[in-house]
Structure formats: structure tokens, C-alpha cells
Amino acid sequence: MIQGKAIKYGNNVDTDVIIPARYLNTADPKELAAHCMEDLDPEFKNKVQPGDIIVAGTNFGCGSSREHAPIAIKASGISCIIAETFARIFYRNAINIGLPIMECPEAARDIKDGDQVAVDLTTGEITNLTTGRTYKAAPFPQFMQELIKAGGLVEYVKGRMGAQG
């Protein structure tokens, strides 16, 4: 179970504002986290607390394939992203690196900035603790559940390569 304060953004949050390219000359998660969301919300790094949940509109993470974007968000302490829809490369990247994401239009629209939100990753149930409302995100397909359970794609591949000897 994940629980945290909602930090809310709009539609089409792109990877250039999540982590501007001027900081991509490093792959260090801590350095990337120091500039996370800088061009959209300069206050983000001051207000984010470990466990907080980003709630956003449609097409979250559109643009570049930079895995630095979910890495920066994860290293900032964000525990989960709830959005109406995700851009597909961001979606893959988040699952591959083990950053939980939930596609749930209703929750994404209803939850307000600052609300306390709980997420059950196994059932896909999202609870707004501030209002008491609950929502249900579509569960992940079996294969993705295996990926997530393995701890991301690195561990999954490690397991497969090990099995092949």
C-alpha cells in the first residue's frame, strides 16, 4: 500500500519539463532529482515529500524517450503517478524501472492538489483519503505484473538469462 499527498499537474506534461535536456549530461539519479519538474514547477523540489503521488491529466510523459524522466521522479521520492493517460515510452520506462503508475481518468480528474491518496498496487484500488472516494484503475496485464513483481526489467532479464544458463 502506497500513501502520500497529491501533487497535481495538467495535460501533456512532457519529458523536457520533467527533466530539461540541459541536465542530461549526467545519469546520476540524485543530480537528476535536483532538477525534476524545474521548467514546469520550480517549487516541486522544495515541496515534494517521500511517498507523494503525482496526479496528472492526459498524455503524461510525452516527448523524448529519456529514461532520466521517470528516474528523476522516482529519485525525488514520488511513490506513484496517477494520470488519465500516459505517453507510451514513458509508460514502458516507468514499468521497466519499477516506478508504479496508474491509468485512471476518473481519479486523475477528481483528486485535488494536496489531497491524501492511498494506492493499492495489487488490486488497482485508489482511495482519496481526504474525500473518502475510491476509484479502480485497470489492473496490469499478467506479463507486466510479472515484470513489476520481478522488480523491473533488469531483474526480469537477469532471471531469464539465469534460467537459460
Add this chain to the structure above:
Amino acid sequence: MGMTMTQKILAAHAGLDKVEPGQLIMANVDLVLGNDITAPVAIREFKRMGAKRVFDRKKVALVPDHFTPNKDIKSAEQCKIIREFAYDMEIENYFEVGQMGIEHALIPEKGLVVPGDVVIGADSHTCTYGALGAFSTGVGSTDMAAAMATGQAWFKVPEAIKFVLKGRLNKWVSGKDVILHIIGMIGVDGALYQSMEFTGEGLASLSMDDRFTIANMAIEAGAKNGIFEVDDKTLEYVKEHSTKEFKVYKADEDARYSKVFEIDLSSIPLTVAFPHLPENVRTFDEIGDIPIDQVVIGSCTNGRLSDLRIAAQILKGNKVHPRVRTIIIPATQRIYLEAMREGLLEIFIEAGAVVSTPTCGPCLGGHMGILAKGERAVATTNRNFVGRMGHVESEVYLASPAVAAASAITGKISSPEEVVK
């Protein structure tokens, strides 16, 4: 029910007779690509996986093109990681500065992608190679790492939107206008998770460069890939550039599409995307006087020879506006050399533009033309997000090489009609 081009290619690479939209598959890849930003992370993850060798040293391509020639010490360190990995793994397609070009112009030029291939690249514009009738898509670094180790990648089989093209483009109108027009029509998430499949009798009139430009920006509509039906022009291009064996896949007659759009190419006007989304398109009757500070002609979208020829045609005998820094970036060394031989570089320099070595540089706000607060650029690049080319309060207007060159002369966003009589 029949399959789309993309579905057929994916089925063949997963060893299946048939796939359905939404199905998760594990497919063999024909090429895995990375650049100086994404490959260092992939190499780190590759090592974490415990992998010792890449699955096939001929099927991995590493192109340090974003922050190169190394713009600062940190970038130099990133490139060094790639270089050492390439040497250790004996990667055949590592392109050092001097051989290097912008990856999505370089890879087709080197003949590394042919029709029917499955290609993944840790760069969102990997979708460019759909112009050749390949399935080609952008992924992240961890996907790249897994594919370098195993030769495979997981995919969710996409649905497709079909674009049936007819007619011919009007004078000055190019592939860039076509794709900006389409993104304006369907929006930046209009093709989310889907393929964009291009077909129809209008295809024949589009050059390969136009097709590369269109497929390149499929990602800007949220698409998984853009793909063109293979025709004589494709086959001619492949014959000229590659010795790889290939297979042509055609969509089944009864393939199912989530949507079908008929587009008359002759109805598409010159199109410019305003800040801060590529869907925010305007035509010249809606633009008015917008003064600019910089023009960039280049990138994986529009840095090919035909783009430079168009720019030269407009700039020839003219001078760029004294307030406009005009930066022209041939996408590969071969394009650079050819532009030199044709006299294009002389035209650019005489006009007061600068010509750079190949690099992604300014497109993503890396180097070679960063914008200050409040500055505006007309660029032939692919994204105009907040802060994309520099300061968070700078602006990027996306346009074709013809519009960019004309704008460089007048100092405001201009149609070529204004400067070429």
C-alpha cells in the same frame, strides 16, 4: 480478420502466424540503437543484468550525436562510456565524431534498416525508419539494455490509424507541412499507443526525405510508430543504400483500423506549429507579424540534403536579417560533403548563416544555438515544448526548411512566397 503492416511485421518477428491488437508479445529485433544521452544509462543497466556480450555485434548501433562534439566535461565522460563499451563489445556500428551524423539520418543512409525490420532505439524519433516500411519505435534505456543482452523486446501489439494520401503537394509545401497538418488535426495524443499507417496513390509523389520527415514526427502525435507502404521509391532507396536482405509486408485487404483519414495533399497549406505544442498549428492567414531572433535548419526531422537544397534555393543571393542568427546543420557527414560539392554551403555562408558539423545540439537545448529569455526561434526541428531550445521563457516555432529560410531573410515568420518572386 486481417492484419495491418505493423501487426504483420510484429507477428513474423515473434514467430506467430497471427497477432491481435492489445496482445503482449516478445519479438526479435533487427537493430538496437542508442545515443550519447540514453546509451550510458543502458550500458549501466546492461551490466546490472549480468550480461557479458551483446547478442549480435552487427545489430547494435551507437551514435553519439546529441551533445557532440563534446560540449562539456560531463558530456565527454558520457561519450567515453559509450566509446569504451563499443570497443569492448566490438560493436560494428559505432560512429565516432567524423563518421557520426544525427542518428535518424545516419542509420538509413548507412543501409542499416530495410523494409520489414523491427528496430528499437533509445530515442523517441526512432520511428523515422517507418518511412522504409520497417516497424521502428522509441524505447527507454532499460529496454535498450535488455535488447542488447537478449536480442528481444516486449511489445503490446498496436491498433492502427490509416492515412490514405491522394493528390500532390503544392509548391513549397513539404513533408513537414503534411505531418504538422496531421498533428494539428488529431492532436499530440491523437495516435496514442497506435500505429500511423500511410498509404494511397498520393504516396508516389512524396520523396523519401518527405517520408522520413513524416514518420519522424509520428511520436509527436503520441504514436508507437509511423509506417509507409513500400513502393518503387522505397525499393530504389534500399537498393542504393543497403545490401541487407529484406521482406516487404503489405496490410491485408481486411485489416481493421481504429480510424481512416483521407488526405488530399494538394489541400495542405504551409503550416507552422506555435509554442508550446506541435498540435498548435497555424497557417499563414492566421500568423501575422512575429519577429524572430534565431533560425535553425537541421535535425533528424529536416537536416537532409533536399532540406538544405530548398533552404539554399531561397537564401541564394539574399542576406539573412541582421537580427537573426541563422544556424544550418547538415545531418550527416555525407550530406555535409554533398552540400559542399553542390555549392550549398557557400550560399549559406554568403547569406550570413553559420554551418555546423552534424549534431542534435540546439533542437533539445543542448548546445550550438541556445535561446535566451524571451527569444524566439523558427526551427525545422520537431518539438516546441516549454524550454526546449533554452530558457523557460523562450519560444520555438516549428516549420519547414522553406519557411525557416524565408523567415531568416525577413526577420519574422514568413512564407517563401514573400521572398522568392
